[in-house]
Amino acid sequence: MKYSVQKLSFLFALFLFSQSCSTDKAEDLRSYDLRADNSQGNEISIPDENFRNTLVNANCVDTDADGIPDTDADLNNDGVIQKKEANSIESLILHFDYGTPVKFVDLSGIEGFMNLKFLKISGTGGSLYYDEALNTENLNYDFSDLRKLEYLQINHLASEYFDSINLSGLTKLKKIDLSGNRPMNYYSEKNHFITVNLEGCSNLTDLNLTNSFLNIDFCQAPSLEVLNMFYLEGGEPDIFDFHCLTNLKWLNIGENMISTLILKNTSVLETFLTDGIGSSGVDPIYPYPQNICIDNLQEEMVQISPLVGENTMLTTDCSF
Numbered sequence: 001m002k003y004s005v006q007k008l009s010f011l012f013a014l015f016l017f018s019q020s021c022s023t024d025k026a027e028d029l030r031s032y033d034l035r036a037d038n039s040q041g042n043e044i045s046i047p048d049e050n051f052r053n054t055l056v057n058a059n060c061v062d063t064d065a066d067g068i069p070d071t072d073a074d075l076n077n078d079g080v081i082q083k084k085e086a087n088s089i090e091s092l093i094l095h096f097d098y099g100t101p102v103k104f105v106d107l108s109g110i111e112g113f114m115n116l117k118f119l120k121i122s123g124t125g126g127s128l129y130y131d132e133a134l135n136t137e138n139l140n141y142d143f144s145d146l147r148k149l150e151y152l153q154i155n156h157l158a159s160e161y162f163d164s165i166n167l168s169g170l171t172k173l174k175k176i177d178l179s180g181n182r183p184m185n186y187y188s189e190k191n192h193f194i195t196v197n198l199e200g201c202s203n204l205t206d207l208n209l210t211n212s213f214l215n216i217d218f219c220q221a222p223s224l225e226v227l228n229m230f231y232l233e234g235g236e237p238d239i240f241d242f243h244c245l246t247n248l249k250w251l252n253i254g255e256n257m258i259s260t261l262i263l264k265n266t267s268v269l270e271t272f273l274t275d276g277i278g279s280s281g282v283d284p285i286y287p288y289p290q291n292i293c294i295d296n297l298q299e300e301m302v303q304i305s306p307l308v309g310e311n312t313m314l315t316t317d318c319s320f
Contacts, residue, residue, distance in 0.1 A: 102133040280306040
């Protein structure tokens with residue numbers, strides 16, 4: 001009897017261990033299952049007709065990593081995208097025709113492209129005679145399942161038609177370009193800002209936000225080394241706060257309305273671009289910031305001197 005109890009205990013422990021191993025390997029099986037043998041159902045559901053049509057009929061797959069799409073994603077030409085087709089793609093370049101009037105694309109189904117390392121999304125459409133889109137509900141782009149993603153570029157979204165871009169948990173993501181995402185209609189009562197979730201993007205080093213309306217908590221990406229916030233043109237945050245970015249080396253905040261600037265982060269920038277602000281650059285047109293908080297370092301004092309006007313409060317205490 002004692003032997004039987006010990007045997008049952010051993011078998012139960014072995015079962016628990018095997019279940020744990022299965023869970024740990026589940027994501028890898030889904031990612032590398034190029035034949036889709038471990039998948040339930042072979043087709044990826046892509047509800048948006050424009051997204052589906054672009055994948056099936058347009059050159060959108062970059063097969064040789066030269067930044068130019070060479071073929072469509074429908075490798076067997078059956079009009080749908082199988083999981084094995086999606087799993088074979090590492091680089092996807094999506095250029096949409098949003099039409100006139102504009103209708104932005106729902107990217108539901110993108111989560112099926114689990115081996116993507118490079119993803120670029122852009123589009124054209126509309127005219128001066130249309131300042132509204134056909135979308136009846138705001139869109140959310142969720143890329144959090146693309147665990148192998150290293151580079152992401154999204155440009156030319158009308159920000160009032162999007163609520164969020166979720167990049168949480170993408171530990172391999174190194175570079176993001178979110179430039180040129182701004183309102184189509186500045187006078188609409190809709191929220192003009194897209195919230196970007198960078199929680200867990202632990203290897204992100206390069207972020208381009210030029211001319212965009214985005215809400216970002218930089219403390220979610222303390223590994224940043226390069227940050228471009230040039231000419232936000234109305235998309236400026238209330239506070240330009242970089243206190244979490246202790247690894248930051250290159251920063252461009254030129255041509256922006258800045259009330260409060262926090263640079264105190266225990267480090268000194270190698271490159272700091274502030275063209276058009278205070279006395280920076282040729283014919284500056286943007287006023288001096290009201291408040292600037294810096295590290296108590298002479299080198300940093302010299303860097304920010306063009307931003308310090310007679311009414312600027314310069315301090316090392318950031319409790320404004």
